[in-house]
Structure formats: structure tokens, C-alpha cells
Amino acid sequence: MTKVKICGITEVQHALVAARVGADFVGLVFASSLRWVSEEKARQLAETVHNLGTATAVVGVFVNSKADEVNRIADYCHLDWIQLSGDETWKYCQRIERPVIKTIHVPTDGKNHEITKWLLNEMTMGYEQITHQCLIYLLDTKLENVYGGTGQSFDWKLSKEIAAKFPVIIAGGLTPENVSALVEEAHPWGVDVSSGVESNGRKDEAKIVVFIENVRRVRNSYFSPSPFSVKEDSGME
DSSP, X not given: OOEEEEOOOOSHHHHHHHHHHTOSEEEEEOSSSTTBOOHHHHHHHHHHHHHTTSSOEEEEEESSOOHHHHHHHHHHHTOSEEEEOSSOOHHHHTTOOSOEXXXXXXXXXSOHHHHHHHHHHHHHHHHHHOOSSOEEEEEEEOBTTXXXXXXXXXXXXXXXXHHHHXXXXXXXXXXXXXXXXXXXXXXXXEEEESGGGEETTEEOHHHHHHHHHHHHHSOOOSOOOOTTTHHHHTTOO
């Protein structure tokens, strides 16, 4: 079943709605953003989600922060996953003490087969070097000097071949209206949304509910690689 990540959560009520409706992840942004949260607020949001007793995991989103600082914040705020959305190297990723969601920014110019080849090479390299923790990829649109939350999509045709080989979360331009089509076309391990479930720059509870419902409505009978087994499945030890 395709996983759902609701990112850019800043308010307790929105975290509660997402978790109760069945979001697999809620994302808290520690990078410079309109959706930035303080460490104290993030700790409160994480405790709120964990206290519900659901399976919803809390993800901290960082951009080019020092690894020691990321680990410190993760401990203090009780984060379950770390999403790295900047220019972090694979050597840097090795220093992160929690499971990693590594963002790869997909170019919007160039031929699809060339971009696909580059993505597959980059992901293979990641799994060859990150061997001590769980690793998932997040594909988002590449824009100049922007590291996330663009609200712009890339060509979904690129995603299908990638998603058949690696656990990937697709982000960029998703809304309650188009997410079902993406899941049916690309069969990703997960989908990520932030601005697509907002109204007037604030999370919209009704949109969160519909987004998750529309993902769940799609029959997920296809194979989706597990981030815990992909190394064995692909022959990468």
C-alpha cells in the first residue's frame, strides 16, 4: 500500500487529523521555510503524534545542517526519521543516526531516458554506501536555489521505472485531485504533500482527509520494494 507523508505540519490539530486519518508520516520542517517549527514546538507535535498510539512516524526535514546538530535535534524532539533535502553527501548521510529519507531533486530539462539513467545511478550509489540504516528516496522537482515545497511537479513517467526498483516517495505538485492518478501510473512506495493540502497558506483539514482517502482508494496490488529489503533484492550488500 502506498505510504502517505503530510509535510510542513505546524499545528497540533493538523498533526492529530493526519495521524487519525492514517498518514504514515508527518513532516516537521527545521529548515528555513514558512512552515518552519522551533525545537520546542516540534517536540510537542511529535509527542502528540506518538501519544495517539498510531503507526504514524514523525519526520524531521533538514537542509544542509551539521550532522551532529541533526542528531541532537532528533533526540530532543523524538523524531523517527530524518529527511535530508539539501546537498548532503552520502558520507554525510552515514553520520545520521536515524533512518534517512534522502531527497533527490529531479531536473525538468533534458531527455527522460538520460534523467532516468542518472537517477538510477545516483540511487544505486546511495545503497552501496548507506548500509547501516534504512534508506528511502524522495523525488522532488529541481528548482534554482529551492530545496523543497515548490508545489511543482516533474514528469511522472520518470517515476515508474524508478519506483519498480527502489522505494521512492514522490513529491511536488500533488493535490487531492491528482494523487490517485500518480499512484495508478507510477506505483510509488509513497507520496508527499505540503502546499497541496493547504488553503491560504495554512493546512486544510478537509484536504488532508481527502488526500489520504484518495491514495487509499487506489488498489495497490503491484510490487513495491521495501526499504528494508531492497539491498538484498538488488544484490547490494
